[in-house]
Amino acid sequence: MTPHPSRYQSLHPTRGGPKSYLAEIMALRWARNGWQVVDMVRDLDASWQALRPDDSRQLFVFSDPLGEADLAPTAIEDAHGIRSFMDAIVRRSEDNKRLIVTSPTEVMRRAALSAGNSLRSLAEDVRGRCELTLDDWDEPIRIRALLNHLHFAGLTSEELRAVQLDRRTVSVVRHPSFNPRLIEKICDQLTGATTSDEALAKLLDALALPETVWSVSWATLGELATEVVLTLATLRPRPVLLSELRKLAAKPGMAAREWQEGWRSLEPIWITTGGPATNRSVMLADPSLRDFLLGTLEDSDMTDERLDRAATLEQLGELSRAAGDLTADVPVAPLVTRPVIAHVLAQRRSEVAEQVRGYTDVELPSASTGSALRTLSLAAALLGIYGEPDAVTWVAERVSGVLAGNAETPPLEGLALAARVRGMPDGRARDELLVMIITAATTNVRSLSDLDAFESYADAWNWIRPSSLLRQSASSELSSTTFSTSRILRPSGQERANS
Structure with a gap:
C-alpha cells in the first residue's frame, strides 16, 4: 500500500484492525526511498516546525489524533489544527510532502456526530480513505x-x-x-x-x-515502575518529559540513580522514549496499555489512591474521562465507562471540585491567553460534573481576570470554553458568563482561520436561555460580529486599495 495520489492517506480500522502495522510498513517503504518520516505524536506545533518549505521529501504520520479508544474531549478544538495541516500538505504545488492519518472507525463515526464543523468535515472527508478490518x-x-x-x-x-x-x-x-x-x-x-x-x-x-500479555509483566513491576505507568495512564496520550514525570511519580528526595533505574526497567514493553538526552520524553508503548492500566483502577482503593496522588488538572480530567463522565460534544454515550472510578469520583465530588479549583489557580498565572482558556475549559467541564451551582461564579471570576488582561481572545479557545460553560447549571450567572465569553471570542475574528472556529460554534448564542433578556441584547453583538466576519471575506474597496 502506498500513499494516496491526493498526498493524504487515512487508515480507519475496526477494533483490532491493522492500521498501526500498515502505517509503519508504509513509512518504512518510503523511508527506504529517501523520504524523511516525521512522527507527529499529537504535537502539531512541532510538525509545523518540521515542515520544510524546500523540495525535501517528507512523510508525516499522525496516529489517533482524535482519540485512541473514544473521541477525545478536546477533539473539536484539535480538529481545526489537524485540518489546517492536512490542507497545507494537500494544496502544495510540489509533490514532495505526504500525510498518513490513522484513526479507529468507531472514533470517526462519533466525530461525524459532533457539533464542530471542522471535526465533522474531518470525519466526512473521503479523500484517500481506507477502512480496514482483519478480514481483509x-x-x-x-x-x-x-x-x-x-x-x-x-x-x-x-x-x-x-x-x-x-x-x-x-x-x-x-x-x-x-x-x-x-x-x-x-x-x-x-x-x-x-x-x-x-x-x-x-x-x-x-x-x-x-490479558496475560500485560498481567504477567504487571505482577513483576516494582513500586516505582508501577507508579510511573499509572501516572502516564492518567495523563493525555502524549510525550511526557522525564522532568515532568519525575515530579509527578517519584517520591521527594529520590536518588537520581534509583529514578533512572526505575523508569528504564519499563523499556521496551511498557514505555518508549524519544527526544535528545537533554530533553527526553516517554510515552506508553501501546494504546492498549492505557486500557489495561485504567482497568486496574476498577477497584475503589486503587482509584482512591490515584485521586489522592493526582497533582494536575490534566490528571483529574483523564480520570473523569476514564470513568465516562467527561466526554466530547457528541449526542451519544461514551464507548467505555468504568463504574467503580465513576462511583469514587461521585462519592468524593466535593474534594474533586476543590482540587479542580486549586490546580486551576496554580496553572493560570503562567499561562498564555489560549492556554489559560483551555485550562478554564477543562475546569468548567469538571465543575459542571462535580461542582456545586455556585461554581459558575468562581469560573466567571477567573475568566474575567484572563480576558481583562488581554486585548484579544482567541476565537477557537474562547468558543470551546463557552461550550463547556454551557454544561454548567442554568441561571443568570451562567448566561452572563456565556455572553462575556462569546462576545469576546466572536468580536476577535480576524482571519479565515478564526472564521472556521466561529462557524464551528455557529449556534453559540442559542446556548443562552431563550427567556433570558441577555439573549435579546446579545443579538446586536451577533449582528456586529457577522458584519466584521463578512469583511474578512469581502473587504471594502478602500481596504483592497490599502492591501
Missing part, C-alpha cells in the same frame, strides 16, 4: 506479518524457517484473537536466543488469554 488479511498476509515481527524480534534465519514449517503457525494466524498489535507485543518479549518452539508456544498461550 488472508492467511499468507498474516503469516508474512507474523514472520516480520519475529524477524525484528531477533530470531535467527534457521528459527524463522522452522516457524514457517511448523503447523502451529497456521493455528496462530487462524486464531480468533489474532491481531497485529497483540502479535507485536508478544514478539517484543522475545530475543535472539528464542527458539521457534518457544516463540510459537508463547504466541498460542497469549492468544488463548490475551
Whole structure:
C-alpha cells in the first residue's frame, strides 16, 4: 500500500484492525526511498516546525489524533489544527510532502456526530480513505506479518524457517484473537536466543488469554515502575518529559540513580522514549496499555489512591474521562465507562471540585491567553460534573481576570470554553458568563482561520436561555460580529486599495 495520489492517506480500522502495522510498513517503504518520516505524536506545533518549505521529501504520520479508544474531549478544538495541516500538505504545488492519518472507525463515526464543523468535515472527508478490518488479511498476509515481527524480534534465519514449517503457525494466524498489535507485543518479549518452539508456544498461550500479555509483566513491576505507568495512564496520550514525570511519580528526595533505574526497567514493553538526552520524553508503548492500566483502577482503593496522588488538572480530567463522565460534544454515550472510578469520583465530588479549583489557580498565572482558556475549559467541564451551582461564579471570576488582561481572545479557545460553560447549571450567572465569553471570542475574528472556529460554534448564542433578556441584547453583538466576519471575506474597496 502506498500513499494516496491526493498526498493524504487515512487508515480507519475496526477494533483490532491493522492500521498501526500498515502505517509503519508504509513509512518504512518510503523511508527506504529517501523520504524523511516525521512522527507527529499529537504535537502539531512541532510538525509545523518540521515542515520544510524546500523540495525535501517528507512523510508525516499522525496516529489517533482524535482519540485512541473514544473521541477525545478536546477533539473539536484539535480538529481545526489537524485540518489546517492536512490542507497545507494537500494544496502544495510540489509533490514532495505526504500525510498518513490513522484513526479507529468507531472514533470517526462519533466525530461525524459532533457539533464542530471542522471535526465533522474531518470525519466526512473521503479523500484517500481506507477502512480496514482483519478480514481483509488472508492467511499468507498474516503469516508474512507474523514472520516480520519475529524477524525484528531477533530470531535467527534457521528459527524463522522452522516457524514457517511448523503447523502451529497456521493455528496462530487462524486464531480468533489474532491481531497485529497483540502479535507485536508478544514478539517484543522475545530475543535472539528464542527458539521457534518457544516463540510459537508463547504466541498460542497469549492468544488463548490475551490479558496475560500485560498481567504477567504487571505482577513483576516494582513500586516505582508501577507508579510511573499509572501516572502516564492518567495523563493525555502524549510525550511526557522525564522532568515532568519525575515530579509527578517519584517520591521527594529520590536518588537520581534509583529514578533512572526505575523508569528504564519499563523499556521496551511498557514505555518508549524519544527526544535528545537533554530533553527526553516517554510515552506508553501501546494504546492498549492505557486500557489495561485504567482497568486496574476498577477497584475503589486503587482509584482512591490515584485521586489522592493526582497533582494536575490534566490528571483529574483523564480520570473523569476514564470513568465516562467527561466526554466530547457528541449526542451519544461514551464507548467505555468504568463504574467503580465513576462511583469514587461521585462519592468524593466535593474534594474533586476543590482540587479542580486549586490546580486551576496554580496553572493560570503562567499561562498564555489560549492556554489559560483551555485550562478554564477543562475546569468548567469538571465543575459542571462535580461542582456545586455556585461554581459558575468562581469560573466567571477567573475568566474575567484572563480576558481583562488581554486585548484579544482567541476565537477557537474562547468558543470551546463557552461550550463547556454551557454544561454548567442554568441561571443568570451562567448566561452572563456565556455572553462575556462569546462576545469576546466572536468580536476577535480576524482571519479565515478564526472564521472556521466561529462557524464551528455557529449556534453559540442559542446556548443562552431563550427567556433570558441577555439573549435579546446579545443579538446586536451577533449582528456586529457577522458584519466584521463578512469583511474578512469581502473587504471594502478602500481596504483592497490599502492591501
